[in-house]
Amino acid sequence: MSVRNKKMLNINSRLRYWKERLGNAIWMLRTGRFKLFLNSIYIEFYPTIEVVKTQLHLDARPESGSAFVDKRKVTHPGFRPTTSQPSLVLVPMADAEIVARELRQILFTLDIREETAP
Amino acid sequence: MTQSLKVSVITVTFNGKKFLEEFFTSLFSTNQHELDVEVLVVDNGSSDGTVAWVREHYPDIRVFENDENNYARALNIGIKHALGDYVVITNNDATVDSNWLQGFLEVFRLDDNIGAVQSKIFFANSQKINSVGVEEIEHFYFRDIGFGRDDTQIYVVPAEREYVTGGSLMLRRECLDDVGAWDEEFIMFMEDVDYSARCRKAGWKLWYSPNSVMNHQYHGSSSEELCEYFCTRNRFLFVAKHFPLELPACIPTSHFYKKGEFDLLYRSLLHGVRKLYASHDTEIVVQVLQMLKSCLPEYIGDVSARIFFSHLEILLGLRKIRVGIYDHAGHFAGGGQRYVAEMAAIMQERYDVTYIFNNDVELSAYKAWFDIDLTPSSMKIIRIPFFEERNRYTPDEGMVLGEPSNPFDIISRETLNYDIFVNANMLGKVNPLSPVSLFVCHFPDQERARFFQVDKYDHLLINGDYTGSWVQKRWQLEPTCKLYPPVNMYNADSTPDKKETIILSVSRFEVSGSKKQSEMVQAFSEMCQQHPDETRGWKLVLIGGSTPGNTYLKFVEEAAASAQCSIEVRANAAVSEIKELYCRASIFWHACGLDEEKPERVEHFGMTTVESMQNCCVPIVIDGGGQREIVEHGLCGYRFSTLEELKSLSLSVMGNQELRRTLSEHAFQRSQLFSHAVFKEKLEKLLDEVELELLGRDLLPGAGVT
Numbered sequence: 001m002s003v004r005n006k007k008m009l010n011i012n013s014r015l016r017y018w019k020e021r022l023g024n025a026i027w028m029l030r031t032g033r034f035k036l037f038l039n040s041i042y043i044e045f046y047p048t049i050e051v052v053k054t055q056l057h058l059d060a061r062p063e064s065g066s067a068f069v070d071k072r073k074v075t076h077p078g079f080r081p082t083t084s085q086p087s088l089v090l091v092p093m094a095d096a097e098i099v100a101r102e103l104r105q106i107l108f109t110l111d112i113r114e115e116t117a118p
Numbered sequence: 119m120t121q122s123l124k125v126s127v128i129t130v131t132f133n134g135k136k137f138l139e140e141f142f143t144s145l146f147s148t149n150q151h152e153l154d155v156e157v158l159v160v161d162n163g164s165s166d167g168t169v170a171w172v173r174e175h176y177p178d179i180r181v182f183e184n185d186e187n188n189y190a191r192a193l194n195i196g197i198k199h200a201l202g203d204y205v206v207i208t209n210n211d212a213t214v215d216s217n218w219l220q221g222f223l224e225v226f227r228l229d230d231n232i233g234a235v236q237s238k239i240f241f242a243n244s245q246k247i248n249s250v251g252v253e254e255i256e257h258f259y260f261r262d263i264g265f266g267r268d269d270t271q272i273y274v275v276p277a278e279r280e281y282v283t284g285g286s287l288m289l290r291r292e293c294l295d296d297v298g299a300w301d302e303e304f305i306m307f308m309e310d311v312d313y314s315a316r317c318r319k320a321g322w323k324l325w326y327s328p329n330s331v332m333n334h335q336y337h338g339s340s341s342e343e344l345c346e347y348f349c350t351r352n353r354f355l356f357v358a359k360h361f362p363l364e365l366p367a368c369i370p371t372s373h374f375y376k377k378g379e380f381d382l383l384y385r386s387l388l389h390g391v392r393k394l395y396a397s398h399d400t401e402i403v404v405q406v407l408q409m410l411k412s413c414l415p416e417y418i419g420d421v422s423a424r425i426f427f428s429h430l431e432i433l434l435g436l437r438k439i440r441v442g443i444y445d446h447a448g449h450f451a452g453g454g455q456r457y458v459a460e461m462a463a464i465m466q467e468r469y470d471v472t473y474i475f476n477n478d479v480e481l482s483a484y485k486a487w488f489d490i491d492l493t494p495s496s497m498k499i500i501r502i503p504f505f506e507e508r509n510r511y512t513p514d515e516g517m518v519l520g521e522p523s524n525p526f527d528i529i530s531r532e533t534l535n536y537d538i539f540v541n542a543n544m545l546g547k548v549n550p551l552s553p554v555s556l557f558v559c560h561f562p563d564q565e566r567a568r569f570f571q572v573d574k575y576d577h578l579l580i581n582g583d584y585t586g587s588w589v590q591k592r593w594q595l596e597p598t599c600k601l602y603p604p605v606n607m608y609n610a611d612s613t614p615d616k617k618e619t620i621i622l623s624v625s626r627f628e629v630s631g632s633k634k635q636s637e638m639v640q641a642f643s644e645m646c647q648q649h650p651d652e653t654r655g656w657k658l659v660l661i662g663g664s665t666p667g668n669t670y671l672k673f674v675e676e677a678a679a680s681a682q683c684s685i686e687v688r689a690n691a692a693v694s695e696i697k698e699l700y701c702r703a704s705i706f707w708h709a710c711g712l713d714e715e716k717p718e719r720v721e722h723f724g725m726t727t728v729e730s731m732q733n734c735c736v737p738i739v740i741d742g743g744g745q746r747e748i749v750e751h752g753l754c755g756y757r758f759s760t761l762e763e764l765k766s767l768s769l770s771v772m773g774n775q776e777l778r779r780t781l782s783e784h785a786f787q788r789s790q791l792f793s794h795a796v797f798k799e800k801l802e803k804l805l806d807e808v809e810l811e812l813l814g815r816d817l818l819p820g821a822g823v824t
Contacts, residue, residue: 017255024266027246039342065569066549067527071380071422090435092395094403099395100436102404103427106411110424112534 068112122154125219125288126202129210130184130192132162135171137211137335142176144213149220158200160184160192189306193284194299206288212242212334214286221330222288225276233293233322234314237286237330238273245269248334251326252281252311257371258353258364260311279324284310286332293322301355303393307348308356315360350374351382354390359397365390366409369417380418384426388433388814395434421551424534429553432537432812439469439812442536442552444529445543446513449479451487453725454560457581457603458542459490460794461558464801471495474532476502476513502528515547515564524549524569537812546572554811561585561722562592576811577804582723584744599804604797605789607729612701614734614782619656621768622703622735624696624726625710627664627671627689632719634709635660635670639677639685641761645769646683652773657684658707659699664689704778705771706730706755708739709764717743724748731755731789734782738767748792754784 021044028037092099127145131138138159145157157179161169163186172181182199184192193207206222208214215221218237225235239248239262249262250273262283264273287310297316300309314324350373357368368390369375374383391410395403407427414423431437443462448455465471473481473495481492504525505513518525530549533539539552544559547569557575562585572578573595580586580597589597621642625633642658660678664671671689678685688695708727711720720743727737727748737755739745749755756767771778790796 020267024246027266031244065547065571066524066530068421068530068549068551069419070425070549070551070574071419072384072425090392090396092434093398094395094400096434096436098400099403099407099434100431102407103431103434103436106407106427107424110411110415110420110427112420112424112531 122152123204123223124154124156124202125204125206126156126158126196126200127206127208127219128158128160128193128196128200129208130160130162130189130196131164131168131210132187133164133166133168134210135164135166135168138168138172139175140213141210142179144215145218147216148214148218149216151220153219155219156180156201158182158196160196162187162189162192187306188302190300190304190309191302193309194302197294197299203291204288205291205294206286207284208287208332209285209334212239212286212332214333215331218286218330218332219288221327224329225325225327226288226290228276228325229323231321231323232290232325233297233317233320234282234287234289235325235327235330236279236282237332238269238326238328239283239286239332239334240269241266242333242335247273249283249285250328251277251279252283252314253279254281258357258361258368259349260308274328276328277326279314279326280318281311281314282324282326284313285334286330288330290322293317293320296320297322301359303389304352304355305348307345308352312352312356312359315356319360346373347382351386351389354386355393358390358393362394362398362402362406363409365394365406366413369413375417380422384418384422385814388426388429391430392433392814421534425551425553428534428537429812432553433814439538439809440536441465441469441471441538441540442474442533443471443540443542444474444533444545444548446476446545447543448473448475449477449483450512451483453603454543454558455484456488456490457560458540458558459484459488459492460604460797461540461542461801462492462495463490464798465805466492466494468805469538472536473497474529475499476505477511498532500528500532502526513545515545515569518547518569526569538808541575546570550575554808556808559585559589559597561718562589563718566593577808579804582744582747584720584747585722588717599800601800601804602792602797603723603725604794605725605728605732605792606794607697607700608732608789608793609697609701612733614779616701617704617734617778617782618702619772620699620703621656621658621705621707622699622730623658623660623707623709624662624700624729625660625708626662627668627674629665629668629670630719631670632710632714633662634712635662635674635687636677637712637761638707638709638764639674639681641764641768642685643681643683644761645765646681648765649769652769653683656772657686659686659688659703661688661691661696661699700730700733700735703730703733703735704782705768706735706737706739707764707768708737708745711740711742711745712761714742721745728789728792731785732793734786736771736778736781736785738764738771748788750784750788753781754788755781 025037025040159172159179160182162184169181169183172179180199182195184195197205222235226232236251238250240246241248245268247264247267247269249265251263252260253263255261260281297320301312304312317324354368357365372383374386394406414426432439443458445455445458462471475497478499481495481497484490484492502513502525524547526545526547530551533551536552537554539550539555541548541557546564549571555575556577556579557572558579560581572593577598578595579599579601580589581601581603586597586600589595623638627635638660646653660674675687678687706727708724714720723744727739727745730737737749739749739757741757741759745757749757751757758764758767
């Protein structure tokens with residue numbers, strides 16, 4: 001069976017998943033692992049929480065001051081560069097010339113519209 | 119006699135000394151019947167003394183030191199040195215049961231095609247399972263099989279797995295040799311999932327052994343935050359390698375996307391496409407790029423998508439780095455222009471540099487003004503309609519107040535054409551849209567106001583601590599780099615022995631009088647009247663640039679003429695003349711900032727002070743602005759706060775030749791800090807940093823800039 005076919009797509013697998021999460025939660029509470037319990041609740045629900053948080057953050061942002069919005073700059077202040085460096089050696093399997101041409105073409109056709117600042 | 123089987127146990131540490139004793143005790147208590155076990159520790163740069171502790175207490179253990187905290191690289195180091203027919207990689211925030219090693223081998227005996235076997239891993243001090251294998255949940259997110267469950271009968275028999283964890287894993291040597299090194303670009307987390315996929319692709323089976331038991335402290339040696347970050351980042355690498363056409367679909371399901379962390383999403387996707395380029399043929403790469411072109415603007419916006427594809431060209435090494443330097447006052451020969459032209463001259467050795475101006479100017483002018491050759495760079499003139507309509511030759515951002523849109527967006531749009539954008543002259547309303555951006559701040563003249571964009575720059579350069587302190591006060595921003603202006607006035611003929619009784623001051627004759635020449639005339643005149651013996655033979659020379667019809671210059675000239683002492687005023691002297699005076703002068707005065715309250719009216723750095731020090735003059739300068747950073751009071755000159763102090767300090771230096779000599783020697787040494795060589799070295803270091811950012815250097819949660 002391929003990996004893609006093993007996704008939790010049917011209701012049974014979802015039920016099994018939540019049953020297991022519930023069993024796990026009870027075990028954590030019984031054994032006094034409250035921190036792990038809270039953490040696991042956060043892991044389960046954080047995508048929803050974070051979507052709400054992001055929206056609140058965007059709503060609270062002052063005027064961007066430019067018609068061009070660079071979404072990369074919604075920065076996470078806790079993240080900073082480290083000394084970890086990428087490998088400088090890159091041995092491509094693809095043809096560099098064709099990929100370069102494709103990228104030039106993409107850049108040529110990308111339309112930059114002025115966006116209204118959030 | 120049975121030949122013993124060689125087994126290598128590799129464990130990677132990072133500040134894990136506290137775990138090791140218990141781990142080693144359990145490891146050395148395992149059943150090693152007919153086994154020849156060697157233990158290897160690879161340390162990832164611990165600061166808790168792990169390496170020394172292991173060497174002292176376990177001399178038989180081989181210890182290796184990794185030069186960075188990269189778990190996958192550490193594994194490769196260990197595997198390279200391991201001699202075993204079977205190699206175990208294991209966490210050490212754990213203990214192992216006595217049958218740990220034998221339990222692995224039991225399963226290997228079932229089938230020669232088994233390449234790797236994982237332990238049954240429990241949470242420490244409980245009978246709950248941590249992992250009996252790894253499975254995909256959805257959208258290429260993975261989890262441990264059995265996580266948090268009871269040890270029921272379904273886990274008591276060996277079983278084949280699609281993925282295994284590297285927390286406690288034995289690998290057959292032939293499998294390791296066949297599959298090759300672990301992928302170091304994963305750094306940590308999911309490197310085992312990737313290796314599992316590679317093993318299976320190469321035809322090896324992965325199994326789980328219920329009789330090899332480990333008790334693990336969950337995230338004992340790493341944080342939840344770190345795990346979350348790397349799992350989300352490495353998911354892009356994994357998909358790019360093994361399921362390339364699924365890469366675009368991974369964007370909206372990514373935790374980074376869901377949490378609105380677009381910068382992390384952007385960077386991880388760059389890594390992903392780089393991995394794709396290295397792992398697949400042209401057809402696949404082009405297909406994925408086209409898919410990304412269609413969907414990326416929807417996910418991260420048109421502008422960021424444009425930046426992404428341009429950034430890719432650099433990341434894949436397909437073209438040279440382009441730098442855009444914007445100077446809205448580049449048609450004017452000022453100190454700021456010279457500072458940035460020095461930067462441009464160094465940058466053009468590595469990159470394609472384009473100067474962006476708003477007004478007519480030729481780069482050849484920089485040769486005439488500053489003797490800086492910018493011939494290899496190109497230039498572009500972009501007019502700003504807002505200022506053209508108002509007949510304003512030089513853009514003044516202070517004029518932009520109630521406009522509905524930002525007039526400098528025309529420059530922002532231009533920044534999209536560069537990989538590095540340098541805002542050279544503090545035009546704070548330009549929104550940088552290049553992958554990396556630098557804002558050069560000579561002094562924060564403007565308050566934070568409408569359309570303020572400075573906090574969007576990746577690097578904020580300052581020319582000294584004085585500017586830096588005002589950047590913090592006015593803009594609440596932290597400068598990222600201090601780069602003193604390069605000063606080039608060294609003259610080999612200048613020595614402490616060849617000095618004459620001259621006090622020199624070099625400053626423009628500002629119409630506002632901010633350079634305080636008239637106060638210096640007054641001070642010298644009073645010194646001569648009050649101390650005729652001590653000042654006999656001494657002369658004050660005031661030299662500097664001036665505009666035609668300068669009323670202040672006239673005022674100073676008149677004051678000097680009526681002072682009844684030797685004072686020379688020379689406006690617009692040739693450079694050769696200034697050089698000669700630096701060579702002859704014993705003392706240098708600088709009073710800009712005297713009795714001033716506004717920080718703008720104080721010298722922000724003080725290039726002429728450094729020029730004088732390079733020529734062995736003794737500086738006696740105002741105690742304010744950038745002068746505090748240049749002149750160490752009492753060591754290489756003096757700083758004064760009042761004219762009385764100026765006179766008193768000057769008299770003490772004038773009357774003591776030995777003191778003059780000592781101070782001038784120290785002044786010369788101190789001036790080396792501000793030389794062109796130091797400037798070049800620091801700038802190149804900064805450019806190395808910037809290049810690393812362009813090449814996709816990683817971000818880590820909570821780690822400071824190192």
